[in-house]
Amino acid sequence: MIGWNKAVQQAVDLRHWFHRHPELTWQETNTADKIRQCLDAWQIDWKTCATHGCVATLAPNAKGCHLGLRADMDALPILEKTSVEYCSTDLGKMHACGHDGHMAALLGTAYWLKQHESELSGPVSLIFQPAEEGGHGAKAMIEDGALEGVDSIFGWHNWPALPFGIAVCPDGPVMSGNGTFHVDITGQGGHASQPEAARDPVLAAAAITLNLQQIVSRRLPPQAAAVVSVTSLIADGNPTIIPETVRLEGGIRISDPRWREQINESIVQICEDTAKTYGVEAQVEIRPRYDATVNHLAEAQYYRDALKAELGEGFDRTDLLLPIMASEDFSYYLQKVPGAFALIGMSERQGEDFGYPCHSPNYQFNDRLVERVMKVFVRLVGLNLPKA
Template identity: 65%
Template sequence: MQWQEVVNKAVDLRQWFHRHPELTWQEKNTAAKIRQCLTDWQVEWRACATYGTVATLGKEKQGEHIALRADMDALPIQEQTSLDFQSEVDGKMHACGHDGHMAALLGTILWLKLNEVQLKHPVSFLFQPAEEGGHGAKHMIDEGALDGIDFIYGWHNWPAMPFGTAVCPNGAVMSGNGSFHIQVSGLGGHASQPEVCQDPVLAAAAITLNLQQIVSRKMPPQAAVVLSVTHLNAESSVTVIPQTAEVSGGIRLSDPKYRPQINQLITEIAQQTAAAYGVTAQVEIRPRYEATINHPQAAQNYRQVLAEVFGQNCDQVDLMLPIMASEDFSYYLQQIPGAFALLGMSDQTNASFSYACHSPHYQFNDQLIERVMRVFINLAIKY
């Protein structure tokens, strides 16, 4: 099988994955497709974290053992692209490019299997479920996906960068995140008698405003922190002051050291503001992922290969790092050395590739598949 045949096979697989999206912790058919490919290609694999798969080539070889990772899950989004191979599942869509991530990794495996003699050390391939908030990486680690692995590499397409660009910094490349959920409880009653009520709506509005001081007045200007209130709910009729109101939202932070302070401030501000309005606030903070922080040596290895494939100036791009999106690849980097790269996807000749991840109009740029295959193959052979 020639190179272009392998690339075409990978593109076909991408389109199959795109037609058959499955949500977080529901990737049963996706896993079956991946495992059937590996079996057909006579690649050794084992199940991990239910729908995850760990495949290995060159297992008998000596030297440092690297791992390459792809995520698998889709999103609960109704696709609006009109692609010939658009989602066949109502309300579900690969709107973040995980279909392309899987396809590029499968193409890499097939080529390396056909040329396994070139491998000087073992290489593993992690197909990971539940990246979209499901902590799939943690489950993979808990079930031994990193056992014997010395370095790990991953990537994500990024529509805000032009095709042909790539960034892989030392240190943080993506931010950590978390969510807060505040229930404000008061005393409801008739809207004509506010004096005999304890209004949770007014308190919730004040809490929303007061939370904004955390970033603007409590964090150093150099800290990359975002706090957004994204949900307010105080369901009632127009003549009723309700008993409760809910305030919730998300936080993003590039350095884990700020998380305890931010969490404490959210709780203090919500409860003290509530007290000032004669109501109470119960606060729940749910940590999600920590920042994705690259290890310098692994990042240097990655940058060298990226420059070989994308060009020496591929990292010359107008992008402020770390980006504020989050990735559970951070779990891997907390355990072993590794690095994560962002690869540009937008194309001036096709505006469709510029839609942001998680948009119903999002489209993955299939030109990336061959490029990523070359990067991964070079990493596997050289490092």
């Protein structure tokens, strides 16, 4: 049986392997193989779930509460700009959100817990999930049985906006829900010198963009945390041509599920009515993505107790406004079983900063976080902290 420090180093080495070999949403073939090879080598039983995912189980016959711990697996279509020695070997793909660190921490925990399996009071499911980055991987995992027998579930995300040693795990919403909207505006093209002979979709698109900004400021109460952003306006014209069509795209963020329907209805109404005033037509498509990630009260307190024991008094002293407006498909799990999700800080001012935001080509995961999270997981499943 190797010591704790070697177990941590093994996990960090795996993190670097995952970082070198990023795979995009629903393409995590080699990532899945690597995870399963580790589980096989450590004699941990697992089952395939949602093709690239898997669920490993420890102490399946223990009588206590059955806990689930989850890590996501997919990378992003980003060209890495870091200079780390384990930089991505696949140009245009990068673990720019730290899922490599999430997998490494859970694998390190799996290895340690296997050596202490007889001490577990209840079963532990280790959930390795593909397709978090917009692919609804959690939903697919649940549909394929990932939560069978699980009484409560816990997850986390590294958060560069928080200093190392700080974490947040609130009661209620921790991350927002999201969605996207796509608006095709059709008018009548023509010569730029004769706008009166055309029905200009560019002008209508500009007006729609401005009007959509009034949803949050004028149609929702001030207490509602929400965002409606137009992020793309595509008009295939040129300096002398008024185009036939324009496409608008944008994103929605909501802190509470109750605002989704009102925002969606407002988007459709504003787009269609504004289009009519400009003599054009608007076809609106709204694609809901993830609901808000909402912690359960008892589980959030249990998680905070584990974080406090590891990080110390004042671990949650931060001016970070919650819920953050980013989204997570961990929300699917929390709609099915009680649980909680935490944001755990990793930025440092000594040496490398680790402060670049997630989804940045300069993002770097802080390896020191692997051991911290492993220890928190050990506390969550009810074991004493290991000796180095």
